[in-house]
Amino acid sequence: MYFIRNKIADRLGGKDFDTSKKSYKFMKIKKAKAEAMAKHPEIPIIDLGIGEPDFPADSMVVDTLAAEAGKSENRWYADNGIPIFQEAAAKYLQQVYKVNDIDPHTELLHGIGAKSILAILPLCFINPGDITLTTVPGYPVIGTNTKHLGGEVYNLPLYQENNFYPDFSSIPDHILDRAKLLYINYPNNPTGQVATKEFYRQVVDFAYKNDIIVISDASYGAITFDGYQPLSFLSVDGAKEVGAEVHSLSKAFNMTGWRLAFIAGNAKIIEAYGNVKNNADSGQFIAIQKAGITALNHPEITQVNCDRYSRRHELLVKALREVGFDAEKPKGTFYCYVPIPKGTKSGIVFQNAEEVSNYLIKEAHISTVPWDDAGPFLRLSVTFEAKDYEEEKKIIEELKDRLLKLELVF
Numbered sequence: 001m002y003f004i005r006n007k008i009a010d011r012l013g014g015k016d017f018d019t020s021k022k023s024y025k026f027m028k029i030k031k032a033k034a035e036a037m038a039k040h041p042e043i044p045i046i047d048l049g050i051g052e053p054d055f056p057a058d059s060m061v062v063d064t065l066a067a068e069a070g071k072s073e074n075r076w077y078a079d080n081g082i083p084i085f086q087e088a089a090a091k092y093l094q095q096v097y098k099v100n101d102i103d104p105h106t107e108l109l110h111g112i113g114a115k116s117i118l119a120i121l122p123l124c125f126i127n128p129g130d131i132t133l134t135t136v137p138g139y140p141v142i143g144t145n146t147k148h149l150g151g152e153v154y155n156l157p158l159y160q161e162n163n164f165y166p167d168f169s170s171i172p173d174h175i176l177d178r179a180k181l182l183y184i185n186y187p188n189n190p191t192g193q194v195a196t197k198e199f200y201r202q203v204v205d206f207a208y209k210n211d212i213i214v215i216s217d218a219s220y221g222a223i224t225f226d227g228y229q230p231l232s233f234l235s236v237d238g239a240k241e242v243g244a245e246v247h248s249l250s251k252a253f254n255m256t257g258w259r260l261a262f263i264a265g266n267a268k269i270i271e272a273y274g275n276v277k278n279n280a281d282s283g284q285f286i287a288i289q290k291a292g293i294t295a296l297n298h299p300e301i302t303q304v305n306c307d308r309y310s311r312r313h314e315l316l317v318k319a320l321r322e323v324g325f326d327a328e329k330p331k332g333t334f335y336c337y338v339p340i341p342k343g344t345k346s347g348i349v350f351q352n353a354e355e356v357s358n359y360l361i362k363e364a365h366i367s368t369v370p371w372d373d374a375g376p377f378l379r380l381s382v383t384f385e386a387k388d389y390e391e392e393k394k395i396i397e398e399l400k401d402r403l404l405k406l407e408l409v410f
Contacts, residue, residue, distance in 0.1 A: 120273060138158070
């Protein structure tokens with residue numbers, strides 16, 4: 001073991017490499033859930049920490065995979081994808097997001113999930129010393145891979161007082177001078193905030209002014225409610241000249257494990273991504289891409305999900321408010337993001353969101369995700385498993401009862 005330890009790359013910690021010392025947030029949550037269940041197996045966990053859809057992929061999509069999986073012509077390496085998937089994705093952008101100017105053959109390529117795309121992009125642009133600007137709290141993949149390449153990450157906190165948008169005016173000039181990439185994510189995980197045309201125009205202006213490439217993560221782009229229409233960064237004038245957008249079939253079409261996504265935008269970004277990708281993977285199974293085409297051709301599948309998440313949000317927000325939380329229904333994603341309580345009537349004082357999350361799982365068997373990057377907040381997901389509206393109401397009522405018994409102070 002020591003023979004290998006001394007040869008671990010510095011980017012992973014070198015001889016000090018030890019993943020057990022870096023307890024990833026979600027691993028901590030899983031451990032706390034397991035301990036709570038072992039202590040009181042008779043009490044079911046109310047799991048609001050799940051970050052993936054609770055229903056499987058639509059039967060149309062599954063049937064397509066079943067029909068295509070055994071076909072001889074689908075057995076080959078897909079490499080950078082099949083043109084008919086790219087064409088379906090471009091058509092989807094036009095139909096759902098009103099983005100009409102994407103060339104499917106030069107400005108769009110698939111990826112083995114959004115995570116894979118985001119992991120590859122720094123390889124296309126980041127040299128040692130370059131900086132990636134990334135919003136926090138948020139998805140860390142593009143930042144992690146920037147650091148692996150000898151680059152640096154500059155965090156843009158999403159504060160509640162700024163409506164969970166980054167403050168570009170706060171970035172020092174010496175950071176802007178070395179910044180190469182800007183990562184944004186709307187509708188946002190975990191805050192649930194959605195973008196506006198004006199915000200995206202500000203992003204484009206900022207990118208032009210500072211010579212920075214924009215990577216817009218729209219993994220939750222189609223999960224919207226209450227009249228807010230899906231909005232693409234690429235729909236804003238000038239966006240395609242400075243950036244690209246990542247779309248995933250995971251959330252919109254309940255296809256998390258299928259690992260299928262695409263990136264669209266500036267042709268040179270797509271060319272660079274395709275060059276690196278071609279040396280990183282051999283493409284997603286063609287039958288899965290063809291199943292993805294079926295999904296993209298039926299955006300009404302996503303609307304069914306949105307209807308379910310919307311009514312669950314309403315149930316959850318109402319219950320949280322009755323307990324004392326400052327909760328608002330988001331216009332996008334399946335996450336509700338709330339400030340933490342101060343403590344309990346029994347005298348417990350919470351210092352941060354992680355303490356609250358641990359307390360909820362231990363004392364009430366309620367699983368949440370804590371975020372302390374830009375103020376202490378809890379993320380609660382409405383993707384808990386429930387077969388119908390009646391069961392949803394029962395779960396949320398049970399949630400409220402458990403929270404009331406804790407006598408939280410706000």
